[in-house]
Amino acid sequence: MPLKLGVLFGGQSGEHEVSLMSAASVMKNIDRQKFEIIPIGITKNGHWYLYKGDIDDIQNGNWLDNSYKAILPPDPSYHGLIYFVNGEIKIERLDAVFPVLHGPRGEDGTIQGLLELANIPYVGAGVTSSAVGMDKVFTKKLLEHAGLPIVPYLVFTKKQWYGQSEDVAENIETRLGYPNFVKPANLGSSVGITKVHDRVELTEALNLAARYDRKIIVEKSINCKDVECSVLGNENPRASTVGEIMPAREFYDYQAKYCDTATRLLIPAQLPDEKIEEIRTLAVKAYKVLDCQGMARVDFFYENGTGNVYVNELNTIPGFTHVSMYPKLWEASGLAYGKLLEDLIDLALERFQDVH
Numbered sequence: 249m250p251l252k253l254g255v256l257f258g259g260q261s262g263e264h265e266v267s268l269m270s271a272a273s274v275m276k277n278i279d280r281q282k283f284e285i286i287p288i289g290i291t292k293n294g295h296w297y298l299y300k301g302d303i304d305d306i307q308n309g310n311w312l313d314n315s316y317k318a319i320l321p322p323d324p325s326y327h328g329l330i331y332f333v334n335g336e337i338k339i340e341r342l343d344a345v346f347p348v349l350h351g352p353r354g355e356d357g358t359i360q361g362l363l364e365l366a367n368i369p370y371v372g373a374g375v376t377s378s379a380v381g382m383d384k385v386f387t388k389k390l391l392e393h394a395g396l397p398i399v400p401y402l403v404f405t406k407k408q409w410y411g412q413s414e415d416v417a418e419n420i421e422t423r424l425g426y427p428n429f430v431k432p433a434n435l436g437s438s439v440g441i442t443k444v445h446d447r448v449e450l451t452e453a454l455n456l457a458a459r460y461d462r463k464i465i466v467e468k469s470i471n472c473k474d475v476e477c478s479v480l481g482n483e484n485p486r487a488s489t490v491g492e493i494m495p496a497r498e499f500y501d502y503q504a505k506y507c508d509t510a511t512r513l514l515i516p517a518q519l520p521d522e523k524i525e526e527i528r529t530l531a532v533k534a535y536k537v538l539d540c541q542g543m544a545r546v547d548f549f550y551e552n553g554t555g556n557v558y559v560n561e562l563n564t565i566p567g568f569t570h571v572s573m574y575p576k577l578w579e580a581s582g583l584a585y586g587k588l589l590e591d592l593i594d595l596a597l598e599r600f601q602d603v604h
């Protein structure tokens with residue numbers, strides 16, 4: 249009997265649309281002989297639905313038309329999704345869940361906590377690693393503590409920015425200078441991120457980041473190439489080859505990631521072999537520092553001129569769209585998309601057995 253796999257898509261973060269693309273891609277590439285897909289949509293307001301329509305209608309945002317209201321109870325006796333058809337209550341059993349959700353309330357340990365309570369195995373990192381991976385400040389603190397290279401940064405709260413704007417701006421200018429990067433501490437897909445060149449841009453950037461998070465991180469800008477490495481595994485994680493991004497814009501922003509077809513992914517990265525090995529080793533180390541499980545895509549800066557490598561961040565639910573680096577790096581390392589998905593589900597089941 250095929251395993252009933254709940255695939256969560258949508259969600260409440262600024263990465264809702266990216267999740268729709270990622271989830272559709274996952275559902276299309278999964279082996280239907282082995283897995284029965286149960287698509288579960290979460291609206292931007294956080295309402296859950298069991299989706300019964302075509303996978304192609306997920307990406308265009310019309311999926312709600314073909315859905316039934318649903319809830320996932322934290323009570324483990326249901327072991328699945330409760331949904332409502334014409335006033336009648338039904339239950340859909342879930343053997344495992346793949347949360348293809350990016351950003352807060354999806355990738356940050358909240359959904360993972362619900363699945364823990366419900367006693368359902370799920371793909372990817374557990375509660376703590378998810379929460380830490382989502383938070384760029386906690387991530388940096390842990391990486392720094394482990395002696396891994398990171399870029400200089402400062403942290404401010406939204407209240408500090410609006411209460412002491414002049415002090416905050418001066419602090420950034422003296423300690424980091426321009427250009428710098430202003431980011432919401434918890435988000436992804438470059439949503440809310442600005443590369444800042446002067447005081448006017450700094451003010452706009454801090455205002456923008458404050459719309460997404462109560463915590464704002466500002467980093468020194470590195471003149472660099474973006475390079476990324478995929479990691480897969482539980483106890484003995486392994487690293488893929490390394491990929492390089494050639495964004496069609498000033499940096500790898502939302503447009504460059506999902507809209508601008510001129511952005512190129514170079515796999516493997518055009519770096520000396522020893523640098524590739526250094527990055528792969530750092531990727532596994534960073535993964536272990538955060539105690540990740542299942543998967544993560546580790547993002548790096550490769551500094552032009554010096555060749556210095558810095559760990560930027562870990563994405564515990566990386567993009568799975570047809571243009572996404574995580575599956576592409578594995579494909580280039582000899583692991584096909586479909587097989588990668590199977591391995592991820594196996595890792596989820598293995599982790600569940602390990603804990604229970």
Ligand code: ATP
Pocket residue numbers: 399429431435436437438439441467468469470471472474499500501547549560561563
């Ligand atoms: P993801 O989609 O990978 O989750 P994210 O929203 O978490 O992205 P980051 O990866 O931190 O954001 O930053 C997005 C991009 O901005 C980077 O890929 C890089 O191009 C650029 N960038 C961010 N920080 C810096 C920095 N300190 N120096 C140079 N470039 C940077």
Ligand code: MG
Pocket residue numbers: 435436437561562563
């Ligand atoms: Mg990220």
Ligand code: MG
Pocket residue numbers: 350351435436437563565566567
């Ligand atoms: Mg991300």
Ligand code: MG
Pocket residue numbers: 547560561
């Ligand atoms: Mg990134």
